[in-house]
Amino acid sequence: MKTRFGMAFVLFAVALIVPAIFHGAMTGRWGEPADRLSAARRLEEFPREFGTWIVREENELSTYVLNELRSTGYLNRAYLNRTTGEFVSVIVLVGPPGPTTRHSPDICYGNRNNRLIDTPEPVSVEQPGVGEHVFKVLRFQPAAPEASPFTVCYAWSDGGLWQVPDYPRLVFGGQDYLFKLQLVSENSTFLGEEVADTWQRFLADFLPVLHDRVLQPRPLVPVRRHRSDPPWEATAG
Secondary structure, eight states, rough: OHHHHHHHHHHHHHHHHHHHHHHHHHTTTTTOOOOHEEEHHHHHHHOOTTTTTTEEEEOOHHHHHHHHHTTTTEEEEEEEEETTEEEEEOOOOOOOEHTTOOOOOOHHHTTTTEEEEOEEEEEEEETTTTTTEEEEEEEEEEEETOOEEEEOOOOOOOSEEEEEEOOOOHTTTSSSSSEEEEEEEEEETTTTTEEOOOHHHHHHHHHHHIIIIIIIIOOOEEESSOOOOOOOOEEEE
């Protein structure tokens, strides 16, 4: 009888403890892992200029948002294309996988008097040498008649390809940390015709830099350019 009671107690304890450990890992309850802190530092050091894009605004996220998503680090910037004049706002967050999957843009922007123009759709974005990313794309028309329509796209990544699974908490729940990328761009026009691909042009330049600098940074390797150079000089490999 004691053996049965003891076994039942052990099973009961396991049933309580294992979900608690899993939930704590997903929400960051047990503190910030070193690799998550390192990812946050890399993200906050992301270049302010790349290709033809340059930062025009940099903003802090509200305390409410940071507490809600429990973000370890982020960038929240608006980039201007010096050649075309296009303007893109981009947010990249890194944090525990549970909270980072909350609040998809279709809910957030839909609650701000914006009308969804098209059915949200997944769109593939090819990155040479890396693979095919998938982003969810939404197009909105603001309530104000003089306001321009805009496009929102978003996806998550655990350090690999960007994707938008139907159940992100289940897909990414076992990871130490998760990135979320979300950008907003006005739908540009060409010869009077609406062209909603500003976000694609931005991602074509943005994703390779984000991949190399933040998601999968290349290690520093020693290099000597001249015999007189010190042996500890390093450069990106």
